[in-house]
Amino acid sequence: MKLSMLKEALTNIIRKPITKTYPITKRDIEIPELHRGLHYVDFSKCTGCSLCAIDCPSNAIQMTKIELKLGTNPKNLYPIIDYEKCVFCYHCVYICPVKAYITTNNFELVRVTRNNIAEFQYEESSKRRDKMTILLVISLLIYTVSVLLLTYIVVRGPTVSDKVLSADVALYTSSVILAITGIIIGSEAMAICTIILILWAYIRA
C-alpha cells in the first residue's frame, strides 16, 4: 500500500498540472464573431461629443481629459469605459456619430496585475502605432549599418575625393535617421534638426 502511494507521488512530480494558470495560458474556446466583448475608442476619430456617456444605462463611461493633441478633439475629452460597470449593451457603439468605437469579441476581463481594467483601452489604441514603429525601427537599424560603413570610408578612404563624397552621403543618411526617430517619438525638434543638418552639408560643400 505505502509503496503504491509513493509511486503515485513520484508520477505527480513529473506530470503536468491539470489546472491552468488562466490569464497566462488560455483555453481554446470558439467565440462567435458577433459576441459583444470588450469595446474601445479609436482616439483619433473621437470628437469628444460625450453622447455615449449620456446614453450609457449603467453610467460606465466617464469623459476624462487626456492631452493627446490629435486635432479632432478640441476639448481633449475622451470616453473611458469602466468594464466592471459595463453591461455590454453596445448603446454607445450605435449612438456614436463618428463611429469611433471599435468592437471586439474579446470577453476576458481578467488581468494578472491589479491595475484598472481601463488600461486595456490605452493598450489597444496604442497597438495601432506599434506596427508602424516596429517597421520603422527595422529600417533605422539598416540605416545605422550603412552610416557605420560610410564612416569607415570617411576615416580610411583611398582618395580625398572619396572621403568627401562618403561624408556627404553619410550626412544625408543620418538626416533620414533623425527624421525616422522624430516620427517615432513624435517631436518637431528632430524634424527641424534634419533641415539644419542638410543646410550644414550645403555650407560644407
Next chain:
Amino acid sequence: MSSEYVVFILSLLVILTAIINLIGVLGFYRFKNFYLRLHAASVSTIGGAFYPLLVLSIIAFIEKEHYIGVSLLLSAFLILLLSPTGTHALARATYRKRIAIPEPLIGDKIKEEEASS
C-alpha cells in the same frame, strides 16, 4: 481603419529605401573607380535619402503632425537640389586636379573636345 493599412504599406516602403541605401553603400566598397563610386553615391542619396523623407512626410501628414511633415518635405526638396550639384562639383574638381585615375578607361570625351577646339 483604412489609414492604418496605408501607414503600414508606407513604412514597408521606408524599409525598401533603407535596403536601397545599403546597396548604394556596398557599391562604395565594390566599385573600383572613383567615377563609378559617384554613381553609387547618387543611388544612395536619391533612393536612400530623398524618397524616404517624402514617404515619412506623408506618414506625418496622415498622423496629423503637420510641422514634422512640412519640415521633412522641405528637407527632401533641399536634398534634391543639393546632392546633384555636390556630386557634379566633386567630379569636376577631381577631373581637373587628376586626383582619381579612371582605371578601366573606355573613352575620354572631355579630352577629345578640348583637343579639337
